[in-house]
Amino acid sequence: MTVIARPNEPVENRLLAALPEDEYARLLPSLQQVSFSLGEVVYEFGGHLDYVFFPTNSIVSLLYTMENGASAEMGLTGNDGVVGIALFMGGGTMPNRAVVQSAGGALRMKAKVLQDEFARGGKFQYLLLRYTQALITQISQTAVCNRLHSVEQQLCRWLLLSHDRVKADELIMTQELIADMLGVRREGVTVAAGRLQDSGAIGYVRGHIKILDRQKLEDTVCECYRVVKDEFDRLLG
Amino acid sequence: MTVIARPNEPVENRLLAALPEDEYARLLPSLQQVSFSLGEVVYEFGGHLDYVFFPTNSIVSLLYTMENGASAEMGLTGNDGVVGIALFMGGGTMPNRAVVQSAGGALRMKAKVLQDEFARGGKFQYLLLRYTQALITQISQTAVCNRLHSVEQQLCRWLLLSHDRVKADELIMTQELIADMLGVRREGVTVAAGRLQDSGAIGYVRGHIKILDRQKLEDTVCECYRVVKDEFDRLLG
DNA sequence: AGGCGTCTGTGCGCTAGACCACATATATGA
DNA sequence: TCATATATGTGGTCTAGCGCACAGACGCCT
Numbered sequence: 001m002t003v004i005a006r007p008n009e010p011v012e013n014r015l016l017a018a019l020p021e022d023e024y025a026r027l028l029p030s031l032q033q034v035s036f037s038l039g040e041v042v043y044e045f046g047g048h049l050d051y052v053f054f055p056t057n058s059i060v061s062l063l064y065t066m067e068n069g070a071s072a073e074m075g076l077t078g079n080d081g082v083v084g085i086a087l088f089m090g091g092g093t094m095p096n097r098a099v100v101q102s103a104g105g106a107l108r109m110k111a112k113v114l115q116d117e118f119a120r121g122g123k124f125q126y127l128l129l130r131y132t133q134a135l136i137t138q139i140s141q142t143a144v145c146n147r148l149h150s151v152e153q154q155l156c157r158w159l160l161l162s163h164d165r166v167k168a169d170e171l172i173m174t175q176e177l178i179a180d181m182l183g184v185r186r187e188g189v190t191v192a193a194g195r196l197q198d199s200g201a202i203g204y205v206r207g208h209i210k211i212l213d214r215q216k217l218e219d220t221v222c223e224c225y226r227v228v229k230d231e232f233d234r235l236l237g
Numbered sequence: 238m239t240v241i242a243r244p245n246e247p248v249e250n251r252l253l254a255a256l257p258e259d260e261y262a263r264l265l266p267s268l269q270q271v272s273f274s275l276g277e278v279v280y281e282f283g284g285h286l287d288y289v290f291f292p293t294n295s296i297v298s299l300l301y302t303m304e305n306g307a308s309a310e311m312g313l314t315g316n317d318g319v320v321g322i323a324l325f326m327g328g329g330t331m332p333n334r335a336v337v338q339s340a341g342g343a344l345r346m347k348a349k350v351l352q353d354e355f356a357r358g359g360k361f362q363y364l365l366l367r368y369t370q371a372l373i374t375q376i377s378q379t380a381v382c383n384r385l386h387s388v389e390q391q392l393c394r395w396l397l398l399s400h401d402r403v404k405a406d407e408l409i410m411t412q413e414l415i416a417d418m419l420g421v422r423r424e425g426v427t428v429a430a431g432r433l434q435d436s437g438a439i440g441y442v443r444g445h446i447k448i449l450d451r452q453k454l455e456d457t458v459c460e461c462y463r464v465v466k467d468e469f470d471r472l473l474g
Numbered sequence: 475a476g477g478c479g480t481c482t483g484t485g486c487g488c489t490a491g492a493c494c495a496c497a498t499a500t501a502t503g504a
Numbered sequence: 505t506c507a508t509a510t511a512t513g514t515g516g517t518c519t520a521g522c523g524c525a526c527a528g529a530c531g532c533c534t
Binding site: 150151184185187188191205206 | 520521522523529530531
Binding site: 062064066067070072074075085086088089090091095096119121126129130132133134135136137139140141142143144146147148183184223227231234235 | 323327328331371380460464
């Protein structure tokens with residue numbers, strides 16, 4: 001992670017952008033722009049957090065790694081959210097890991113500043129709690145989807161959720177990493193991705209995935225994607 | 238649901254019990270004791286909530302039902318929690334259903350009272366948010382467990398979580414209902430439960446499950462149970 | 475140009491669990 | 505005591521996805 005400067009351009013995180021003028025002005029001096037690289041660990045299982053992060057064009061995955069090394073994603077955060085909810089929810093640490101899934105920028109804020117502002121009970125608190133509820137929906141739907149749907153459907157869901165949170169049509173992501181996120185084997189992803197490629201929905205070469213036909217993905221995906229998207233729009237739109 | 242009276246005995250919900258004297262005194266007049274029957278729906282998908290519920294000796298499951306009727310549980314709430322977090326998180330409605338999984342009592346509180354007290358920012362807010370974080374852990378672990386573990390392990394996890402939240406060693410619950418909770422087929426539960434019965438861990442007849450040897454269940458269960466339990470103890474203990 | 479490391483493709487056997495079709499057992503109420 | 509609905513047991517077939525073992529294929533570095 002590299003610290004860049006104080007942000008001066010228009011804010012690209014939806015939570016911050018939704019703040020009223022005065023609250024944003026109060027927080028602005030406490031925001032620093034940082035840059036995440038692919039695969040960087042934002043926090044570890046049980047680790048202590050000094051900052052919260054508001055991604056702008058980066059994506060951060062929340063995942064859990066079992067004792068035997070197997071892992072699975074429970075949710076992901078982009079420019080519509082915040083990484084480090086334990087800091088305002090009161091737990092201090094979270095029982096999961098946060099890993100950068102798509103390189104890019106974020107704004108960070110010191111824990112103390114966040115907590116003080118949260119305690120004021122204004123719009124900031126309101127937005128953070130609504131985001132947390134949307135995140136709960138996402139995690140819930142991941143639980144259901146893991147139980148009931150095929151790898152191909154889950155891959156579509158994952159691609160669409162990522163695509164929604166990043167500007168470009170190209171995702172930098174190997175099948176190996178996707179397999180870790182979805183909690184399946186790499187070969188399973190190869191087969192599912194192969195089918196999507198054959199249908200013309202996506203194209204990929206060595207870690208570069210292109211969304212060619214978003215509609216095709218939406219036709220294949222299970223209802224879980226829509227549920228999550230609708231809830232995010234309802235709560236944060 | 239039947240409304241009984243105003244509670245006068247010692248409070249049996251851990252969240253309420255953790256309140257300081259003055260806050261509890263302020264809330265007491267707004268609490269009504271109610272009785273839930275097995276299978277009762279506390280709230281529906283997208284439904285509006287007039288009350289939150291603090292279970293005393295009942296257990297309420299949060300589950301999601303797909304368009305095709307298949308369902309899966311994302312978490313469960315007993316005397317250590319509250320049903321209806323959307324009311325203080327700000328969403329108003331939740332994209333899931335809440336169903337009584339074990340008949341028993343709860344204390345209910347009008348939404349308006351809850352929200353006013355929450356806005357004061359005292360210990361009540363603190364407790365509700367910490368509980369919500371513990372719930373997030375539970376849902377997350379359900380997601381991971383659904384992906385990576387066997388039906389038998391998940392059944393153990395479910396039995397242990399339920400056993401922790403109810404006084405008795407006997408659970409009133411058919412295999413059919415457990416199958417809906419776990420998002421698996423009824424026959425799958427029959428087989429898994431049969432193995433646990435053979436090993437002497439449990440005994441059951443027509444909807445009455447007895448925990449005979451808790452240790453055996455803990456030996457069989459996956460790590461997911463421990464993670465959830467530890468996090469509840471840490472955050473609410 | 476060559477070599478090595480990292481991705482991706484494929485095939486094969488195996489297993490858990492789904493789906494289907496009944497058989498049996500227990501409770502409840504007429 | 506009998507009828508009926510509900511709960512549980514079991515067996516057979518089918519499939520998705522795992523584990524394993526390689527075989528290309530592409531990218532980067534020297």
